[in-house]
Amino acid sequence: xxxxxxxxxxxxxxxxxxxxxxxxxxxxxxxxxxxxxxxxxxxxxxxxxxxxxxxxxxxxxxxxxxxxxxxxxxxxxxxxxxxxxxxxxxxxxxxxxxxxxxxxxxxxxxxxxxxxxxxxxxxxxxxxxxxxxxxxxxxxxxxxxxxxxxxxxxxxxxxxxxxxxxxxxxxxxxxxxxxxxxxxxxxxxxxxxxxxxxxxxxxxxxxxxxxxxxxxxxxxxxxxxxxxxxxxxxxxxxxxxxxxxxxxxxxxxxxxxxxxxxxxxxxxxxxxxxxxxxxxxxxxxxxxxxxxxxxxxxxxxxxxxxxxxxxxxxxxxxxxxxxxxxxxxxxxxxxxxxxxxxxxxxxxxxxxxxxxxxxxxxxxxxxxxxxxxxxxxxxxxxxxxxxxxxxxxxxxxxxxxxxx
Amino acid sequence: xxxxxxxxxxxxxxxxxxxxxxxxxxxxxxxxxxxxxxxxxxxxxxxxxxxxxxxxxxxxxxxxxxxxxxxxxxxxxxxxxxxxxxxxxxxxxxxxxxxxxxxxxxxxxxxxxxxxxxxxxxxxxxxxxxxxxxxxxxxxxxxxxxxxxxxxxxxxxxxxxxxxxxxxxxxxxxxxxxxxxxxxxxxxxxxxxxxxxxxxxxxxxxxxxxxxxxxxxxxxxxxxxxx
Numbered sequence: 001x002x003x004x005x006x007x008x009x010x011x012x013x014x015x016x017x018x019x020x021x022x023x024x025x026x027x028x029x030x031x032x033x034x035x036x037x038x039x040x041x042x043x044x045x046x047x048x049x050x051x052x053x054x055x056x057x058x059x060x061x062x063x064x065x066x067x068x069x070x071x072x073x074x075x076x077x078x079x080x081x082x083x084x085x086x087x088x089x090x091x092x093x094x095x096x097x098x099x100x101x102x103x104x105x106x107x108x109x110x111x112x113x114x115x116x117x118x119x120x121x122x123x124x125x126x127x128x129x130x131x132x133x134x135x136x137x138x139x140x141x142x143x144x145x146x147x148x149x150x151x152x153x154x155x156x157x158x159x160x161x162x163x164x165x166x167x168x169x170x171x172x173x174x175x176x177x178x179x180x181x182x183x184x185x186x187x188x189x190x191x192x193x194x195x196x197x198x199x200x201x202x203x204x205x206x207x208x209x210x211x212x213x214x215x216x217x218x219x220x221x222x223x224x225x226x227x228x229x230x231x232x233x234x235x236x237x238x239x240x241x242x243x244x245x246x247x248x249x250x251x252x253x254x255x256x257x258x259x260x261x262x263x264x265x266x267x268x269x270x271x272x273x274x275x276x277x278x279x280x281x282x283x284x285x286x287x288x289x290x291x292x293x294x295x296x297x298x299x300x301x302x303x304x305x306x307x308x309x310x311x312x313x314x315x316x317x318x319x320x321x322x323x324x325x326x327x328x329x330x331x332x333x334x335x336x337x338x339x340x341x342x343x344x345x346x347x348x349x350x351x352x353x354x355x356x357x358x359x360x361x362x363x364x365x366x367x368x369x370x371x372x373x374x375x376x377x378x379x380x381x382x383x384x385x386x387x388x389x390x391x392x393x394x395x396x397x398x399x400x401x402x403x404x
Numbered sequence: 405x406x407x408x409x410x411x412x413x414x415x416x417x418x419x420x421x422x423x424x425x426x427x428x429x430x431x432x433x434x435x436x437x438x439x440x441x442x443x444x445x446x447x448x449x450x451x452x453x454x455x456x457x458x459x460x461x462x463x464x465x466x467x468x469x470x471x472x473x474x475x476x477x478x479x480x481x482x483x484x485x486x487x488x489x490x491x492x493x494x495x496x497x498x499x500x501x502x503x504x505x506x507x508x509x510x511x512x513x514x515x516x517x518x519x520x521x522x523x524x525x526x527x528x529x530x531x532x533x534x535x536x537x538x539x540x541x542x543x544x545x546x547x548x549x550x551x552x553x554x555x556x557x558x559x560x561x562x563x564x565x566x567x568x569x570x571x572x573x574x575x576x577x578x579x580x581x582x583x584x585x586x587x588x589x590x591x592x593x594x595x596x597x598x599x600x601x602x603x604x605x606x607x608x609x610x611x612x613x614x615x616x617x618x619x620x621x622x623x624x625x626x627x628x629x630x631x
Contacts, residue, residue, distance in 0.1 A: 007515045018503030313499045316460060317513040317560070318488020320481040397460045401499065 012331040015307075022303065023335065026296050030339025030377055031346055033289035037373035038347025038365040040285045043354065044278030046363035051274060053362075055267045061103075061234055062136065062263040065096075065227040065244055069257050086252045087223030090152045090212065095247050096229055101240035106133040106228040107152060109215040115208055117169045117180040124165055125207045126182060128215020136230050139204060142194030144176045147211055155213040159187035164205040166192050182208065183218055237262055282369050286376050292339070293380030296332055300388035304328070304395075311392050312400025321393045328389035329382055336381025340374045347373075405472055407567055407599050408434040408457060413466035415452055415622075426452040427463070428622035434601070434615075436567065439594045441613035442603045449622040451572065454603045458491050458570050459483045471567060488517050492561030492598075494590070496573035498553045500545040500560075506552075507532065507541040510560045517564065531563040532556075535589065551582030558589055568599045575609060587612065 016023040067088045093107035109128030114121055127133075131149040134141065146160055159180065166175045166189075175189045193204050216222060231240040241260050248258045304311070311324060319327075347365065354363040415427035426449050434440055442450040455461040456468065459475060468476045475486055500509045507528050514524035532538050535555040545553055554574065561569055571590060575583030587609060594600040604610045611630050618626040 004518055011515070014503055014508075309499065310501055313501070314512070314516065315484070316458070316487070316493050316499075318484050318516045320484035322481070323484075323516060398455050401460075401495070 008326050008330040009334060011327055012334050015331055016334060022299055026299050026335050027339045027342065029292035029295045030336055031343035033292040034340050034343025034373045034377050035347035035350060036285035036288050037282055037369055038344060039350040040281040041278050041369035042351035042363040042365040044274065044281050045366050046361040048271060048274035048278060049362045050360060051270045052267060055263060061231040061237060063229040063231060063237065063241055063244065064261045065229060066259045066261065069259055086257050088227055089222060089224065092248055092251055093224065093227045094152065095251060096227065096244055099240060099243040101232055101236040101243055102229055103232045104132040104136050104230040106130055106136040107212050107224045108226045108228060109212050109219065110225045111219045113183045113218060115165065115169065115180060115182050120169050122168055126215060126218065127207050127209045128212040129209050130212055136228050140194040142192045144191030146191050147209060153213050155217050156211050157185065157187045158190045160191040160193060160209040161189055162193045162205040162207045165208055185218060289376045289380055293384035296335065296381055297384035297387055300328065300332060300385055304388045304392045308395065308400045309403045311395050312397050315397035316401060324393040325389045328392050329385050332381045332385030333378065336378045340377035344370065406433040407436040407471055409469040411467040413456065413463045413468065415456060416464045425622050430624060432624065434599060436599055437597050438599050438615060439613045440601045440615045440617065441610035442601065442617045442619060443610040444619035448619040450603045450619050454570055454572055457601065458493060459487045488513055489564060490567050492564065492566040492569045494557050494561050494571040494574045496576035498557045500553055500556060502545050505542050505544055506537060506548065506556045509556055510563050512560060513564050527563055531559040535559045550578050551585055554578060554586050555589065562593060568601065569593060571602045573604055574602065575606065
């Protein structure tokens with residue numbers, strides 16, 4: 001074996017150091033490419049983990065029952081008869097409590113109404129709920145208590161207000177025990193919600209909560225918007241889902257007219273979307289690696305023309321085609337490796353900066369992205385160096401020695 | 405047995421739509437240890453002949469026998485290996501790699517031969533010492549005088565202990581004193597058995613050789629014995 005690996009690297013290193021501006025330019029291009037992949041995939045993965053975290057706070061054992069069947073079907077008698085899906089009722093919700101797989105049921109009604117107190121008025125989202133809603137949605141009470149544990153069909157003039165609503169209606173005054181109006185009805189404030197921020201779908205601070213029966217009276221309806229069901233455990237989700245569908249089908253004259261969405265299914269959908277997003281941004285960033293590869297090719301083509309006499313000399317001293325190839329590909333490999341490592345460091349520092357700036361976002365680049373970025377960097381470096389290396393190896397030694 | 409034997413060598417170049425006969429039926433035998441100069445005007449074919457002897461170029465027709473082996477039909481890689489082991493080059497323009505030190509420049513042919521690091525370091529040191537360059541080993545070419553650069557080039561050409569040393573205008577870029585020094589070194593190497601072939605315009609240098617070839621229009625027109 002002629003010309004050993006360490007010699008190739010040493011010679012290539014010398015060539016890089018000998019032309020620092022050229023080497024730095026290529027290094028910069030490669031490191032920007034790798035850093036882009038690392039940072040963008042860290043961002044995508046961070047968003048994915050953030051959403052997963054949010055769902056986890058909602059409780060992954062949660063099932064949501066929605067009136068209507070959302071599936072593509074063939075012939076459906078209800079469509080032929082012009083029937084609309086049957087409403088969900090409080091009795092339906094009550095019936096779901098009978099399964100061992102179900103821990104809690106929270107019927108839910110939602111609407112918008114004018115909330116006022118002493119001349120202060122604002123339109124607010126009104127949530128008709130029950131005592132168990134607090135535990136099902138894992139919310140927290142800041143002051144007072146949540147809705148009382150009463151029969152669901154009993155309307156009571158009590159209200160729990162979101163903190164922002166409290167601020168706007170009561171200002172600095174204490175709110176607990178005071179009365180306010182929702183539409184034309186009076187409600188006594190018994191609690192103030194303590195959860196901060198948005199829980200998916202509901203802005204906890206800007207909502208007021210009243211017993212579900214009171215909400216039905218307020219909105220003049222007997223139906224429910226949703227029924228939230230908490231399964232006893234993750235393993236019980238499937239049996240709870242089966243039970244819900246079977247029970248409601250029996251209660252609705254044998255018609256399957258509800259849709260049950262498990263939290264897992266929603267999470268999986270989000271996971272897929274954000275996963276695809278991560279792959280996409282990673283892919284887009286990888287294009288910059290290809291651009292870096294093309295830059296390496298161009299700069300190395302220039303290098304070959306600048307080092308023609310050196311190539312001629314090496315040939316005169318006994319270098320063959322493969323040795324010249326090895327020297328130039330070795331140079332590209334060295335550059336790509338250095339670029340990839342420095343890009344990885346820059347990318348990781350960038351991800352760290354992202355985590356510092358947005359602490360809720362766990363922006364860590366996935367391992368596959370790091371490995372792929374490094375692999376693509378080395379691959380493109382070598383691939384794009386082949387053309388200049390082959391051109392160098394094919395030079396006529398006599399012409400090359402004279403710099404032609 | 406001659407170290408170099410050229411039989412009916414032709415080398416043609418296509419220039420536009422014309423064929424130029426750079427070498428035309430060249431026959432030459434060079435014995436081991438010979439000291440030969442090749443002289444002639446520009447375009448006479450002397451550099452082409454040197455490149456061909458140095459395996460940097462191939463004949464259009466004819467046979468080249470080096471050390472008893474017909475090297476005409478060897479592959480490029482085989483010719484490169486033969487070149488590395490058998491032939492040393494000294495160029496007018498020195499052709500030192502500017503970013504490498506004197507020692508690293510001398511080390512190049514050994515590196516290309518794949519020689520172990522320890523062995524080549526000791527050979528480089530010996531070679532530099534023989535040319536009184538030990539104290540310049542870590543100098544880059546731009547820190548050396550013209551004469552020193554050419555001595556480094558000679559060290560590089562001889563570090564593999566080749567049978568043949570080819571020198572193309574070795575004093576062309578040097579002042580008179582340095583030129584004489586370099587010629588002295590080359591002749592000393594020849595005295596120790598190396599076959600020395602010098603291509604030159606300089607009649608004074610050419611006439612120092614024991615065999616003097618005069619070329620014209622790609623042919624050896626005249627051979628004189630001298631030295």
